Amino acid sequence: MTMHDKRLAKTHDDILEAMAEALAIPPSKLEEARSRYEAIGNWLDRPESTLADYDPAISPQGSFLLGTVTRPLTDAEEYDVDLVCRLNATKAEFTQKSLKDAVGYEVGLYAKAHGMTKPDDGRRCWTLNYAAGAQFHMDILPALPDAQRYQTKLLAEGYRTLAHDSALSGHAIAITDKTLPHYDQPTEDWPQSNPTGYGAWFRNRMLVQLTESKKAFAKRERITASVDEIPDYKVKTPLQRAVQLLKRHRDCMFAEDCEHKPISIIITTLSAHAYNEETTISGALQSILTVMDRYIEDRGGAAWVANPVNPAENFADKWAEEPKKSENFDRWLGQARQDFALYLRANAFDKVPELLREHLGPQLVDRAMAAVLPVAAAGLAAPAIITSAARAEDVDRAQHAVDQINRAGPQSKPWARS
Amino acid sequence: MLTLKEVKAAIAFDQPKLRATAADRRILVEGSYLVSERDVVAAPDGPIAEFNIRMELPDLYPRREPKVFEVGGRIPRNPDRHINPDGDCCVTVWENWLAASRDHSFGSFLKGPLSEYFLGQFWFEKTGKWPFGERPHGLKGLEEAYADALGIANKRESLLYHLRLLSQDWPKGHWPCPCGSGKALRRCHHQDLMAMHRRVPPDIARRMLLRLDPKN
Numbered sequence: 358m359t360m361h362d363k364r365l366a367k368t369h370d371d372i373l374e375a376m377a378e379a380l381a382i383p384p385s386k387l388e389e390a391r392s393r394y395e396a397i398g399n400w401l402d403r404p405e406s407t408l409a410d411y412d413p414a415i416s417p418q419g420s421f422l423l424g425t426v427t428r429p430l431t432d433a434e435e436y437d438v439d440l441v442c443r444l445n446a447t448k449a450e451f452t453q454k455s456l457k458d459a460v461g462y463e464v465g466l467y468a469k470a471h472g473m474t475k476p477d478d479g480r481r482c483w484t485l486n487y488a489a490g491a492q493f494h495m496d497i498l499p500a501l502p503d504a505q506r507y508q509t510k511l512l513a514e515g516y517r518t519l520a521h522d523s524a525l526s527g528h529a530i531a532i533t534d535k536t537l538p539h540y541d542q543p544t545e546d547w548p549q550s551n552p553t554g555y556g557a558w559f560r561n562r563m564l565v566q567l568t569e570s571k572k573a574f575a576k577r578e579r580i581t582a583s584v585d586e587i588p589d590y591k592v593k594t595p596l597q598r599a600v601q602l603l604k605r606h607r608d609c610m611f612a613e614d615c616e617h618k619p620i621s622i623i624i625t626t627l628s629a630h631a632y633n634e635e636t637t638i639s640g641a642l643q644s645i646l647t648v649m650d651r652y653i654e655d656r657g658g659a660a661w662v663a664n665p666v667n668p669a670e671n672f673a674d675k676w677a678e679e680p681k682k683s684e685n686f687d688r689w690l691g692q693a694r695q696d697f698a699l700y701l702r703a704n705a706f707d708k709v710p711e712l713l714r715e716h717l718g719p720q721l722v723d724r725a726m727a728a729v730l731p732v733a734a735a736g737l738a739a740p741a742i743i744t745s746a747a748r749a750e751d752v753d754r755a756q757h758a759v760d761q762i763n764r765a766g767p768q769s770k771p772w773a774r775s
Numbered sequence: 776m777l778t779l780k781e782v783k784a785a786i787a788f789d790q791p792k793l794r795a796t797a798a799d800r801r802i803l804v805e806g807s808y809l810v811s812e813r814d815v816v817a818a819p820d821g822p823i824a825e826f827n828i829r830m831e832l833p834d835l836y837p838r839r840e841p842k843v844f845e846v847g848g849r850i851p852r853n854p855d856r857h858i859n860p861d862g863d864c865c866v867t868v869w870e871n872w873l874a875a876s877r878d879h880s881f882g883s884f885l886k887g888p889l890s891e892y893f894l895g896q897f898w899f900e901k902t903g904k905w906p907f908g909e910r911p912h913g914l915k916g917l918e919e920a921y922a923d924a925l926g927i928a929n930k931r932e933s934l935l936y937h938l939r940l941l942s943q944d945w946p947k948g949h950w951p952c953p954c955g956s957g958k959a960l961r962r963c964h965h966q967d968l969m970a971m972h973r974r975v976p977p978d979i980a981r982r983m984l985l986r987l988d989p990k991n
Contacts, residue, residue, distance in 0.1 A: 755823050770920070
């Protein structure tokens with residue numbers, strides 16, 4: 358890339374965008390993950406598959422569904438691709454164990470056919486490990502449709518609106534858990550999950566900006582497709598960018614204490630609540646970091662981060678028994694608020710404060726900055742030039758600030774006591 | 776009662792260079808106050824100006840006035856700069872703000888009078904003018920500010936009489952009307968005075984009166 362085709366940053370948002378881009382999964386990697394899980398789907402659905410009669414379907418959940426994937430902190434770590442494998446069957450046909458085993462059998466065959474190691478048998482998932490170079494693994498969650506029971510429970514708990522909203526509760530699933538006593542018995546009361554409903558809720562929280570981003574994308578790429586034809590993963594809203602930056606900040610801050618770091622689903626849920634369709638990443642961060650903790654409820658003395666599509670589920674259920682988790686959340690939020698606010702409110706766009714740099718990863722920040730700032734900005738002479746240029750404009754900006762206040766009506770006049 | 780939590784929430788994102796701590800029946804806020812444009816989350820060139828301050832917020836805020844000191848020495852200690860020799864900033868006539876503004880939260884003070892005061896100081900540094908005007912010093916300034924708050928002409932006797940009426944929880948209708956017509960209030964400008972009474976409630980009127988005329 359030469360200096361001429363570099364798109365130079367002019368604002369804090371340009372820098373945040375560059376950082377978020379640098380910590381997001383590269384498009385080629387995303388494409389690779391996508392084609393790999395589609396290959397698993399095709400395998401499970403092939404004519405000779407023992408599951409073929411049940412129309413198995415593989416779909417992403419978690420950050421791959423939400424568009425908030427971040428790169429692992431080091432090259433040695435892997436992307437964790439969370440997938441749901443849903444069979445079109447009922448609990449009359451399977452026990453939790455027989456479902457887990459049936460999916461495990463086919464996933465095992467897939468691994469064998471592709472020269473991979475045997476999948477790991479987790480509490481709820483099968484984990485498929487790829488060769489080291491692939492840099493990801495797939496967690497495959499065996500599941501059955503279970504919307505009716507899910508909606509009945511929501512109704513019984515008083516959540517009528519949710520129960521009647523098919524986008525939010527109509528795709529709930531029953532999942533397996535090998536630690537449960539009735540794991541190998543035919544029962545109705547399987548554990549449940551609703552990743553598709555959660556994804557729909559998250560998408561709703563940013564629908565305006567999602568549409569706007571797609572329009573901008575179509576214009577930029579000079580394509581005539583309607584907004585509905587552009588897949589969500591082609592664009593990123595300020596909410597998704599903010600969540601990526603916050604997750605990264607969390608990863609760096611708790612690099613030494615992964616066990617008790619604030620979990621992504623809590624950060625994502627509280628961020629989406631606090632987000633108010635701001636059009637910029639800085640605006641999104643301001644809203645999120647200012648009010649996200651107000652969405653932690655107090656239910657009978659217990660901190661409660663409700664699953665928005667199943668409010669009886671508490672994402673923070675571990676906080677009561679492990680106070681360190683709750684303390685770490687508070688510590689993280691305080692630090693993130695301070696780090697981002699110091700950059701956005703107190704610094705020029707090309708000066709990233711040291712703590713924010715450290716908490717997003719110095720290499721990543723430096724790389725992102727180098728990509729969007731003139732080479733000279735890294736040198737010693739540049740800051741002086743920028744500062745003096747800024748000073749000349751300060752009076753113009755002050756004039757603007759004065760005009761704003763005069764339009765709204767000033768509230769005070771200075772005085773002197775004596 | 777003002778809480779540390781409320782103060783911290785108000786400065787959390789918008790003023791990241793300020794720190795709040797609780798001290799004996801007051802809250803101390805110290806650090807650098809950033810002057811910026813309204814509704815701008817992140818100005819590309821950074822804040823317009825910064826002032827090192829120390830703020831003392833009594834726990835009875837907003838009934839008691841906060842004290843603001845400029846501690847960096849940026850503002851010359853000259854009464855014409857609306858600052859006392861010890862750095863005590865005369866941000867505004869407190870009761871005037873209480874009467875003129877509906878939201879008396881600490882956040883509102885931070886974004887209102889405090890922001891106007893320091894933007895004004897920066898503007899004066901550059902232009903030698905006060906962008907939102909200024910009050911005369913001492914008693915004259917108080918009278919002008921109170922007359923503004925009441926929306927009446929700035930005449931001391933009339934102001935004091937209005938304030939005596941307004942200090943009552945239920946202004947006495949048989950008192951002479953402040954317009955000077957000689958009629959009883961209830962037969963003259965009663966409606967107007969009651970509107971003023973809603974705008975300047977008795978507790979604020981009593982404090983205005985006390986500051987103008989300590990004998991009251």
